[in-house]
Amino acid sequence: MVSLDPAAVRHIGKLARLRLTDEEVEKFAPELTSILQYIDKLSEVNTDNVEPTSQVTGLNNVFREDILRGEETSPDALLQTSPLPIIDHQIASPPAHG
């Protein structure tokens, strides 16, 4: 039976880019464990020779012409929604290594 301890919760938090407080880790460990244990119910189902469903109406490889529309909005309007400084049409994000 799957069970997540606080170290595992912190690890998942790191993968998900979430910094969890000690209180959150305490709270999430049993909650996530109970959800995963509930999900374990799926192991009862025999799925041998069953194809997975990823697209439910049967669409496959939908193509379109690769043409620029530019009708919806403009690049500068998209940049304006950023909370970070815009320098020379680029978002100035924090440096990768401090």
Next chain:
Amino acid sequence: MEPCSYTISQAHDLLKKRKLSAEELLRSCIKRVENVDQSLNCVVHRNFDSALTEAKKLDTSGNFDSPLSGIPYLAKDVFCEKGVPTTACSNILRDKDYLPPFDSTTTKRLKTAGAISFGKVNTDEFTCGGSTESSCFGVTKCPWNLERVSGGSSGGSAAAVSADECLFALGTDTGGSIRQPAGYCGCTGIKVTYGRTSRFGVMSYASSLDTIGTLAKTVEDAALILQTMAGKDPLDGTTSSVPVPDYFSSLHTSIKGLKIGLPKEYFIEGADPEVIASVRAAAKIFESLGATVTDISLPHTTYGVATYYVIAPCELSSNMARYDGVRYGHTVPHPENLLDYYERVRSEGFGAEVKRRIMIGTYALSAGYFDQYYRKAQKVRTLVKKDFEDALQKVDVILTPTAPTPAFKIGAHTDNPVQAYLEDAFTIPASLAGLPGLALPCGFSSGNLPIGIQLIGPQFREDLLFGVGHAFQQETDWHSRKPKL
């Protein structure tokens, strides 16, 4: 009768005859919001001034040919509209209110048809929940009983329609987010076939399941609205090119000889006896109209919730990756480096339920677990879908309750996420199968809480559901009852 309580058909008739102006109709809705929304908490962003400008323009032009022309509506807080705050009821977008620089296809089509959007309504954060309790703006209360939830995630939409704050509202349905709140609040809601409506410009939750639909006062109104919304969109590759039928003319088809199936897995112990009795009474009404009702089985129903809570969180965790404080939303000062920035932005911005689901998805998709969780769930999804395909060979439509119980008390599931997830047990399976579902009121509990039925049909047969639902509303008056506010 105040104009805000009209159906679309009633209002359209008066607008066309110029006995009612678009401005009067909108002002009536705004007044209603101002009178009742303090106790309900539906509207989270108000867009009244620009809406009034639109209404006056329409009155001057006098063009009310389109059935939606001059009809005021509210959109769930995930539909992007150019320059109108859209925040998914999340602190990650609320901090510096996100002002989308483009329109969703749905709101654009409605605008072209003359409908007037005048605000945004509450939802669970990023539509993750069944009660609106995970909204950063707090819970929307059920108009029939203020101690109870309106349902969710489209709880703001359902409560606003039921309380006559608008003529209709837009919602989204991934695992029941239109049908369950429609049931709790006593209004009509259509969850479409996956790909029947465009998802472009609507904030994503689980991309293989998300659908865009509407909540309305009657089936007739829902059909009118969907006529405008449905169809292929070049901006959403998953929309279908299956032709959109004339929904309005399909309202008046006879249901004589129609075969209706009652799946035994939905009439179980644990479901409220009053709900079961009410849905069985609805089945009797269909019989009296000439339909035949038979018992059927959907054997994988019991695995629906578990399947959904793998697929949806996995897709959510991927969709939420874009909220990193770079392109939009919340920001933090003086980051040490990029990773520090991401972690602080996301930890401060997301609420507990979204964090839980992101972590479930991240875990299930992490190295070594993909086959055990996501792929397994996709296979069980195939079996759930096959259940419906087999059943719909034998019957034309399937009749179920929208939820096991009427609206639950605020806070009832705060400490038990699995219990909260089970509230969606009756709506999730049709979502997994990509099928349309129509929710409509069918009675009240002894505590005066609405009870809803769900009609499920084959893919792209929304027209059939509208015909069956309309026939029911011609025979019953549950949909016309109003909460006392």
